[in-house]
Amino acid sequence: MAARTLLDKLWGAHQVMAETPETPALLYVDLHLVHEVTSPQAFAELRARRLRVRRPERVLATLDHSTPTLAADAQGRRPYITPEAEAQVSMLERNCREFGVELLGIDHPQRGIVHVIGPELGATQPGMTIVCGDSHTSTHGAFGALAFGIGTSEVGHVLATQCLLQRKPRAMAVEVRGRLQPGVSAKDLVLHIIGRIGIDGGTGCVIEYRGEAIRALSMEERMTVCNMSIEAGARAGMIAPDEVTFAWLKGRPRAPRGAAWERAIGRWKALHSDPDACFERRVEIDAGAVRPTLSYGTHPGMVLDIDATVPAPGDAQAQRALDYMGLRAGARLAGTPVDVVFVGSCTNGRLSDLRAAAAVLRGRRVAGSVRMLVVPGSAAVKRAAELEGLDAVFRTAGAEWRESGCSMCIAMNGDRVAPGQLAVSTSNRNFEGRQGPGARTVLASPAAAAAAAVAGCIADPRAYLITEAVA
Amino acid sequence: MNPIRHVHSRTLVLAHENIDTDRIIPARFLTTTSRAGLGQHAFQDWRYRSDGTPDPDFVLNRPDAQGCKILVAGRNFGCGSSREHAPWALLDAGLRAVISSEIADIFRANALKNGLLAITVEDAEHRFLLEHPGLELKIDLVAAEIELPDGGRFGFALEAFARHCLIEGVDQLGFLLRHDDAIRHFEEQHAA
Ligand code: SF4
Numbered sequence: 001m002a003a004r005t006l007l008d009k010l011w012g013a014h015q016v017m018a019e020t021p022e023t024p025a026l027l028y029v030d031l032h033l034v035h036e037v038t039s040p041q042a043f044a045e046l047r048a049r050r051l052r053v054r055r056p057e058r059v060l061a062t063l064d065h066s067t068p069t070l071a072a073d074a075q076g077r078r079p080y081i082t083p084e085a086e087a088q089v090s091m092l093e094r095n096c097r098e099f100g101v102e103l104l105g106i107d108h109p110q111r112g113i114v115h116v117i118g119p120e121l122g123a124t125q126p127g128m129t130i131v132c133g134d135s136h137t138s139t140h141g142a143f144g145a146l147a148f149g150i151g152t153s154e155v156g157h158v159l160a161t162q163c164l165l166q167r168k169p170r171a172m173a174v175e176v177r178g179r180l181q182p183g184v185s186a187k188d189l190v191l192h193i194i195g196r197i198g199i200d201g202g203t204g205c206v207i208e209y210r211g212e213a214i215r216a217l218s219m220e221e222r223m224t225v226c227n228m229s230i231e232a233g234a235r236a237g238m239i240a241p242d243e244v245t246f247a248w249l250k251g252r253p254r255a256p257r258g259a260a261w262e263r264a265i266g267r268w269k270a271l272h273s274d275p276d277a278c279f280e281r282r283v284e285i286d287a288g289a290v291r292p293t294l295s296y297g298t299h300p301g302m303v304l305d306i307d308a309t310v311p312a313p314g315d316a317q318a319q320r321a322l323d324y325m326g327l328r329a330g331a332r333l334a335g336t337p338v339d340v341v342f343v344g345s346c347t348n349g350r351l352s353d354l355r356a357a358a359a360v361l362r363g364r365r366v367a368g369s370v371r372m373l374v375v376p377g378s379a380a381v382k383r384a385a386e387l388e389g390l391d392a393v394f395r396t397a398g399a400e401w402r403e404s405g406c407s408m409c410i411a412m413n414g415d416r417v418a419p420g421q422l423a424v425s426t427s428n429r430n431f432e433g434r435q436g437p438g439a440r441t442v443l444a445s446p447a448a449a450a451a452a453a454v455a456g457c458i459a460d461p462r463a464y465l466i467t468e469a470v471a
Numbered sequence: 472m473n474p475i476r477h478v479h480s481r482t483l484v485l486a487h488e489n490i491d492t493d494r495i496i497p498a499r500f501l502t503t504t505s506r507a508g509l510g511q512h513a514f515q516d517w518r519y520r521s522d523g524t525p526d527p528d529f530v531l532n533r534p535d536a537q538g539c540k541i542l543v544a545g546r547n548f549g550c551g552s553s554r555e556h557a558p559w560a561l562l563d564a565g566l567r568a569v570i571s572s573e574i575a576d577i578f579r580a581n582a583l584k585n586g587l588l589a590i591t592v593e594d595a596e597h598r599f600l601l602e603h604p605g606l607e608l609k610i611d612l613v614a615a616e617i618e619l620p621d622g623g624r625f626g627f628a629l630e631a632f633a634r635h636c637l638i639e640g641v642d643q644l645g646f647l648l649r650h651d652d653a654i655r656h657f658e659e660q661h662a663a
Contacts, residue, residue, distance in 0.1 A: 028661060
């Protein structure tokens with residue numbers, strides 16, 4: 001048989017019907033994740049057509065986008081930003097009840113950002129097809145799954161039929177050679193990659209990240225990389241599973257156990273691109289050349305090394321981006337004053353991210369001019385962080401420690417950056433207004449975000465990690 | 472869905488590249504549980520000034536924008552979030568087609584499922600359309616061509632099944648449901 005890519009293997013294993021020139025393939029979905037924002041109209045469609053959910057056991061719902069990150073008051077009331085936000089949450093509760101779908105609801109100890117909890121529970125597994133009405137579903141590809149975001153109509157299709165009509169995307173390889181330098185994180189790497197290939201560099205493609213530097217990443221770092229594939233326009237990102245993947249999954253609540261685990265490992269080991277498999281596009285990245293990388297413009301492809309200066313705008317649109325950001329060509333990014341720092345999101349809201357931020361903040365204080373918000377990616381991340389005393393590090397430093405959720409990543413729950421304020425954020429999108437109308441966003445790693453909080457301006461995180469590097 | 476064979480209208484032009492779905496419909500309007508009523512917020516932060524009054528310079532607010540159904544947009548339109556609220560908002564604002572040289576994958580799929588023609592044209596034609604706002608165009612889905620006022624025609628790209636569904640008014644969920652046997656058969660094999 002011809003050499004196949006990982007994408008070929010996953011696609012082939014889930015094809016209910018192959019595509020023809022006239023019709024797309026029918027692709028079977030193993031795991032469907034659902035949240036409150038992109039599902040109400042899909043359930044309404046099912047209701048209107050008197051349909052049921054075909055495989056409720058393959059659907060897992062949670063609440064994350066519209067949910068407050070401030071705790072409930074003494075009466076148990078939560079500070080929803082609007083009655084609509086609260087109604088959206090109740091709507092998902094009702095839909096899950098009526099359609100028999102499992103919901104990790106507002107008080108559930110396993111609730112959290114949909115792309116954090118899937119892996120955390122071991123629901124995300126190698127070889128699966130995973131979809132969600134959310135573009136960052138690409139996160140789950142870190143486990144060697146084919147995982148991509150869909151729209152609400154498609155959420156309805158999957159609820160009703162467990163299938164999607166899809167044309168097969170093209171396979172693209174991003175080979176990351178060498179090793180990342182100390183003080184350089186997976187977030188820096190993925191921002192660097194997007195800067196290289198552009199925000200439409202992956203359009204129509206599934207990116208498989210490969211190479212020594214990728215193999216050396218932890219599972220959480222791999223999730224950060226795959227998470228941002230969509231910011232390069234790709235449908236999905238994926239990394240072939242290996243011992244790192246298996247070790248991370250073992251013993252998770254929904255991972256297979258006993259003999260089933262052994263069988264699963266046997267299957268999962270075959271999930272990699274064949275040595276001579278053909279990719280339609282290949283890009284090589286030198287990991288050793290990656291520096292702490294931050295965005296400076298209004299899309300995730302406008303990125304800079306921490307010690308670089310803002311380039312001269314090539315066209316009116318780039319000029320507009322600089323005007324919006326309040327940056328001048330030739331200025332250094334480092335030293336730019338910062339108003340808000342946000343650590344969280346499905347990109348960088350996991351335990352290792354909080355540890356990285358805490359390592360910078362320990363024994364230091366958030367600058368008086370800065371408001372810092374730390375929002376764990378899930379209730380479980382929050383508990384684990386508290387067990388290690390990370391919450392105390394953040395609080396002592398002067399940061400706010402919140403309940404889990406999407407929070408300032410999308411600013412639809414009331415956590416937002418005020419007009420004109422500049423935020424250094426560990427999230428994934430720096431579009432105009434993403435963190436609130438008029439908000440200016442600089443994307444960065446957790447360490448760089450924490451360094452900015454301490455310095456009161458954009459700063460090189462490596463300067464705050466020196467003690468560690470020497471040790 | 473009603474069959475769509477033609478869209479005939481003057482064009483609106485938003486030449487910006489990489490117009491993301493946060494720009495088309497900001498997240499703060501996503502708490503809705505319906506598909507209706509989002510048109511008033513389409514391009515909200517471009518359309519209205521900070522005091523809430525319409526910005527007269529924004530294309531959608533100009534008097535000649537009234538009744539325009541075709542938006543010609545810069546490259547990589549609809550990137551970012553998968554929110555289907557973006558095509559819902561554009562449709563609710565009266566648009567029926569978006570033309571660009573490149574349209575982001577998820578936005579395009581969402582748009583087509585709702586009867587918003589998301590079509591791509593070659594760079595040269597794209598540039599021409601960007602440079603001639605207000606042009607009277609006829610998008611002919613059956614021929615897969617765009618007709619200019621002078622009778623000139625050029626092709627556009629649209630995936631075959633999506634085009635078929637638009638022209639025939641095929642309901643894609645209905646199409647999927649008709650394959651129940653194949654799905655059940657697959658599930659029996661796949662369950663292992
Ligand atoms: S954290 Fe941000 S990117 Fe991730 S799911 Fe929530 S809103 Fe989307």
